Amino acid sequence: MSENAVVVEMRDISIEFPGVKALDDVDFTLRSGEIHSLLGENGAGKATLIKALTGVYSIDSGTIRVSGTERTFAGTADAQTAGIATVYQEINLCTNLTVGENVMLGHEVPGRFGINWRATHAKATTYLRQLGVDVDPRSQLASHSLAIQQLIAISRAMVVDCRVLVLDEPTSSLDRSEVEQLFAVMRRLRSRNVAILFVSHFLDQVYEISDQMTVLRNGKLVGEYQVGELSRSELISKMLGRELDELESIARNASRTIDRTGNPILKVTGLGRKGGIEPTDLDVYDGEIVGFAGLLGSGRTELVRVIYGADRSDHGAIEVRGKSVRLSTPRHSSDHKIAFSSEDRRAEGIIGDLTVAENIVLGIQAKRGWLRRVSKAQSDEVVAHYIESLDIRPASPHILMSNLSGGNQQKVLLARWLATTPQLLILDEPTRGIDIGAKAEIQREIAKLAAAGLGVIFISSELDEVLRLSQRVVVLRDRRKIAEFDNHENFDIDDIVALIAKEGAA
Amino acid sequence: MRNTNTMDATSTGAIKSGMRRKMKARLSWIPVLAALAILILMLIAGQVHFGSFVTPAMLSSLLVDNAYLVVLAAGMTFVILTGGIDLSVGSVMAFTGMLSAKLLSVGVPVALVIPLMLIAGALFGTMIGVLIHFFDVQPFIASLAGMFLARGLCFVVSLEAIQVKDPFVLGLESARLGYGDWYITPTGIIALIVIAIAAWVLAYTRFGRTVYAIGGNEQSARLMGLAVARSKILVYVVSGVCAGIAGLIFTSYTAAGYSLNGIGTELDTIAAVVIGGTLLTGGSGYMVGSLIGVFVYGVIKTAITYLGADASWERISIGILLLAFVVVQRFIVARANRN
Amino acid sequence: MTRFFRSRLVWPMGALVALVLLNTISRPSFLSISVKNGQLYGSIIDILRDSAPLMLVALGMTLVIATRGIDLSVGAVMAISGAVALQFISKSTSPNRVGTVLIAIGIGVFITLLLGLWNGFLVAVVGIQPIIATLVLMLGGRGIALLITGGFITTITSSPYAQMAQGHLLGLPLAFFFSVGAIAIVGLLVRRTALGVLTESVGINPSASRLAGVRSRGIIWSIYGISGLLAGLAGILYSSNIMAADSNNAGFLIELDAILAVVLGGTSLRGGKFTLSGTVIGVFIIQTLTSTITFLGVPPAVTPVFKALVVILVCLSQSSRVRQYLGRIRHLRAAKPPIRLSGLETEVLAERKSG
CATH class of the missing domain: 3.40.50.300 (P-loop containing nucleotide triphosphate hydrolases)
Structure with a gap:
């Protein structure tokens, strides 16, 4: 040709x-x-x-x-x-x-x-x-x-x-x-x-x-x-591609064992949405990071949106800690201590014209409703805590969100969700388009949180990131879950690539 | 999956889409037909209630008395079809009326005055259109500025009403062509001609189709290489010119220019257009619908006079009708989105 | 405080000061205040008094605009509250009792609160564009007011009622205290509760707010309620000033003045961040402008021309094209490459999403 x-x-x-x-x-x-x-x-x-x-x-x-x-x-x-x-x-x-x-x-x-x-x-x-x-x-x-x-x-x-x-x-x-x-x-x-x-x-x-x-x-x-x-x-x-050098410093997290005996935080059965994701099952346990691997359009984003209630599902059931719940709006999910950070930071994450502090407190405030305002003292405390622990720069709570770099905006969003003390955190591409330093920091933070008992669903286009952080990996393709396996040390990117690449997998 | 018979899939798809298509085609006419149904129902109810409501004289006056509104609605339809709105029409109508009365009173020949009125209207429209398109001002605000400006300028022309004695202008209203009890005035004829030309422009010219395309999806229209900028400004110019013509009709109707004329007329116009089935979000609607909308408005006015009811019912009924139609539109759009 | 005055309020404040200066130069008596019977008189005092109805309406409008909405019905709502209150008093056997007046005001304001909630229902629940949803009441509202008064201009004599707009307290017009009270209450309401910040969040980024769990429907609904209530109070003040329920003229075109005051104060019509202090200044600018025009001997009817020019200037100053042009000139002087379209950055992100 x-x-x-x-x-x-x-x-x-x-x-x-x-x-x-x-x-x-x-x-x-x-x-x-x-x-x-x-x-x-x-x-x-x-x-x-x-x-x-x-x-x-x-x-x-x-x-x-x-x-x-x-x-x-x-x-x-x-x-x-x-x-x-x-x-x-x-x-x-x-x-x-x-x-x-x-x-x-x-x-x-x-x-x-x-x-x-x-x-x-x-x-x-x-x-x-x-x-x-x-x-x-x-x-x-x-x-x-x-x-x-x-x-x-x-x-x-x-x-x-x-x-x-x-x-x-x-x-x-x-x-x-x-x-x-x-x-x-x-x-x-x-x-x-x-x-x-x-x-x-x-x-x-x-x-x-x-x-x-x-x-x-x-x-x-x-x-x-x-x-x-x-x-x-x-x-x-x-x-x-692979950006291994700087991130190698984070030890691979796979070996941590997860207790999967009791009730999972989240149990999803046959959840699907026409044109988005075919009916899928999924469990997430305490302290577990479930990584989603798959290319854009594989259904990875669609699945978490349906779980969180950002989009409506048309079939399937969700249980939170063994109790059947309906999560039809983000509001319901947040009541059940589920937090979701969208892949589209600009359109669905940040409130650009509000300050860093207001953006961080927004999650707590939304839960409380407008009548009970988060007090200045409480807000200052929360904001100072997260600015320090997540190393948000510039470390000023009063600058506008839109003036922050992508990586710092992402940290503010992470802080917004963490401040609501969720039991399950869904992160869709939290490290996209941010520099490598911030990327490593965010990864480290996620690993730390999970070690402390938080359940995490982690989506990333970068497979080494998924492999490094997750205890369990879910592989999606063509709007379907095609594989799910426990992550272990000698599993590597090529294995996932092979799964995604497998032609016409049924 | 691979071996699905594609022929089969497409042909059943075609049948399904054929059925859906017929539904859709009807969908955009539903509001117009609904308006027509309401108009007929009101006429029948009036006839039953009053005994002699629907008479040739009444039907004739429906057009003649509302001729200015018909013309305004024609212009407004263009604007609303692009998804915009023009709040200035009532004031611009009053201003051009004032201007003509003033010019005529100082002896400017009518052959010059009428073109000047149209130009004045066009200038207002151009200003509004330029603000909207080039400076990204919301249509609501830009036309609001136009409204203020025109209203204020009325009073600059004169604080008092100015009587018009020009026989030609007066003749537009007083001359009656009749057949039995049916009659029409030159103003009525002007209104019908304006509606006819407007309908033709919408259906048979590239400008008209671009107006629909902009209302449907401005981004697409731009990517299709259509003259979006020019058309967006032009609709406001059209609306301005229509306000100029309406100014002439209104002046001849009241035999005077008066600065307080046409206050609130922009709302009547918008209501008539919406009742006539034009979608406020743009992209769907017909000129004939706007004509029907004006007639619905006219019948309500007449019926209230007949009833001897308080004139305030006029605005209330228009408000209720507007609400009903907007809610219906809302559901139609919601359904279209779901499909 | 310094944060408040650093950027947004500089221009409106400057405009107000310039207007006052202009007035003072052309008529030195403008700033002078005289005392008669223990009450203060003067042009400034007049402005404080006459601006009260607009102040109430504009405060509500600020909040509505912050949600990306608009409330066209405020004028009609004013007419309704005046009509209801005056009709109640005129039918009452004891129009001079404070109790009667309070009940009348209560009923009037309660009804307008319901009307505001009705607007909110149409916008937040039915999903009609705010312009149209409130246009319905704008069209029908005056008719309703006329029906309440039976088509006449209801006039009453009731000294407590008259006090509201015409009375004085501590030498200052009582109406001014209504303004101050409303500013204080609305200010406390939006800044001491989370209503303000949640409203801004909904106005700036509705979808992000939804994902953050904000109940935007409830917020929008309450904001329209507040706007209705404030417009109702404004209607009471207006009718108290003329002691008549004039359904055709009460609050006529006030929605436009209110929108203008909000925009002049620096709140963007695109919603989001709002400033109540800016709106307060905006209201004073409009009232001073009106007073100036009257003084200059221009017929008050011509005022709209000036308002139109102000609207156009303000809109142009907010236009990105003009800003870009000015920015480019500045950049060229600094020998830097011209700045790019502001939209591009967002497109990069959109592109990341799609591609």
């Missing part, structure tokens, strides 16, 4: 945001008639690279050539003119309009009295048919499944006669047969020499459909490979 003509050539691309180097001298090449997967974990820079290519972000340095001509994109319109069309994960169409309009909007066929709808719809039908999509162009977009909407979005890209099609996580909400339908369309486009950039966190799909792979990690290029030359395990290790 790689002998095909180069359509997009990105060289030495760098993009910097305040405090983050999102892309660091990355090269990327896309050829006509190939399906090229872009791979990497969260924050690896995939989305930034795509946004640079589609004109959403302007690049700080580097060059973008499309069909040999150097281009600078000032906006999405420029990229579209250059023949680059994008279909995003959250499909960017208007659900309140008809299918035909969504395909043709901005390219309607004019008639004598304004838009000629008959001709417009007919033209839309032609484009849809080309992709094998047989829907009535006069039907409402909202009446079609996400899979069909995705294909409609691709049809729209065809109207502007694109040479490059960017598909950003198109399969994340499709079922198997819908994925097949999408792949059929992708193959058809490939045969028409369209260059397709494909992003998916489902490795099966990547191996099934793509010709080339480019792997990014932490904003840097790891390499470009042909699909045949890289095994799954190799790919996963390349995506995840």
